[in-house]
Amino acid sequence: MLFEQLLIVGIITGSVYSLVGVGFTLVLGVGKVANFAHGSFVAVGLYLALFASETLGLNAYEAFVPAVIFFALVGVAVAELFEWRGRKVGEIGELLIGLALLLLVGGLLEVLFTDTPRTINGLVLGHVDIAGLIISGTEFVAVAFTLVTAVALYLFLRGSRWGRALRAVADNGEAAGLYGVRVPVARRAAVTISIVVAGAAGIVISPFTVLTPDVGSTYLISAFAVVIVGGIGNALGAVLAGIGIGIVTSLSSGYLASYWTSLAPLILILLVLLFRPGLSEAV
Numbered sequence: 687m688l689f690e691q692l693l694i695v696g697i698i699t700g701s702v703y704s705l706v707g708v709g710f711t712l713v714l715g716v717g718k719v720a721n722f723a724h725g726s727f728v729a730v731g732l733y734l735a736l737f738a739s740e741t742l743g744l745n746a747y748e749a750f751v752p753a754v755i756f757f758a759l760v761g762v763a764v765a766e767l768f769e770w771r772g773r774k775v776g777e778i779g780e781l782l783i784g785l786a787l788l789l790l791v792g793g794l795l796e797v798l799f800t801d802t803p804r805t806i807n808g809l810v811l812g813h814v815d816i817a818g819l820i821i822s823g824t825e826f827v828a829v830a831f832t833l834v835t836a837v838a839l840y841l842f843l844r845g846s847r848w849g850r851a852l853r854a855v856a857d858n859g860e861a862a863g864l865y866g867v868r869v870p871v872a873r874r875a876a877v878t879i880s881i882v883v884a885g886a887a888g889i890v891i892s893p894f895t896v897l898t899p900d901v902g903s904t905y906l907i908s909a910f911a912v913v914i915v916g917g918i919g920n921a922l923g924a925v926l927a928g929i930g931i932g933i934v935t936s937l938s939s940g941y942l943a944s945y946w947t948s949l950a951p952l953i954l955i956l957l958v959l960l961f962r963p964g965l966s967e968a969v
Contacts, residue, residue: 691819692940693933698821700932701829702891703951706905707912707924708836709883715918716856716876719768722784725906726791727757727881731888732897733795736806745809746824746892757885761878768877769870788902796899804897824893831890832925835883839921852876904948911951914958 710724731753738749764787768780811823843849854862855872863869895901908931916927935950 688940689937690816692936694816694819694821695940696933696936697929698825698829698932699936700929701832701925702887702895702928703908703912703932704925704928705828705832705835705887705890706884707909707916707928708832708839708921709880709887710909711913711916711918711920711924712839712883713876713880714913715920716852716872718856718873719780719877720784721764721768721877721880722781722906723764723787723791723902724784724880724884724909725904726788726902727760727884728888728905729795729897729899729902730760730791731757731885732892732895732901733799733888734885735889735892736799736804736897739806739808746806746889747809747827750886750889753889754882754886757882758878760885761881762874764881765874765877769874788906792899792902799897799899801899805895806892806897809893822894828890828894831886832928835886836921836925839879839883843921848875907948907951911955914955 706725706728710721713719713721713724734753734756735746735749738744738746738753742749768783809824811827813820813822814826815821841849843853851862851867852872852875854865854867855869855876862872908928911931912924912928915931916923916925931951931954934954935947938950939947
């Protein structure tokens with residue numbers, strides 16, 4: 687019974703990892719930007735849902751569309767920042783810009799909402815008992831949203847004109863530019879989409895997640911693990927990697943100790959970097 691429960695928890699947790707990692711793999715694969723602030727936008731989505739619930743009386747799903755519009759505007763601004771300033775200061779400068787945004791957002795969330803752990807109550811959507819484990823409807827929604835988002839991104843990248851342009855930039859930006867692709871626009875689009883997905887992830891998982899201002903760092907580590915295991919730019923690979931990492935983390939913490947929840951993704955990152963010849967890219 688314990689194994690089945692840990693497996694279910696791992697799949698749900700892994701779906702969250704996947705959802706966060708899908709956006710991160712896109713910005714790495716196409717935008718060529720290691721946006722260290724990616725996890726912080728998940729945190730913003732969480733606290734935006736909290737604000738909507740406590741101040742506006744809206745649940746996470748009612749606030750979803752306005753939140754997506756908000757994150758689209760934020761994504762455009764951040765993409766412009768990376769393109770305008772980041773390209774001038776080089777890759778190290780881009781890393782520092784992302785790190786600065788991560789710390790800034792975490793600090794602002796702590797000032798606005800304090801560092802006390804918070805939860806959002808009232809939205810459950812029923813529950814199902816599987817192997818003695820109570821799973822809420824909101825967790826099922828998160829899993830479904832992960833799969834839909836990954837498939838939608840995959841089809842967009844493979845089947846649309848804009849998607850093919852983004853793939854061309856990911857493969858070879860200079861060659862894509864020679865064929866008429868506006869490379870800076872494509873990179874801005876990748877950064878914007880990744881931030882929208884990260885913010886949407888925060889909204890979707892908010893009903894069953896504990897909110898803390900520094901949670902962005904945790905999701906950043908998870909996103910790195912998903913991208914490294916699943917391959918840079920591979921949306922479906924990110925889903926499989928996220929679920930796999932979630933299962934490994936859940937089983938490790940259940941049978942060994944709780945600190946494996948944080949340690950397992952780091953070990954997976956190390957093992958992949960040591961034994962994989964190179965990080966694959968499959969946009």
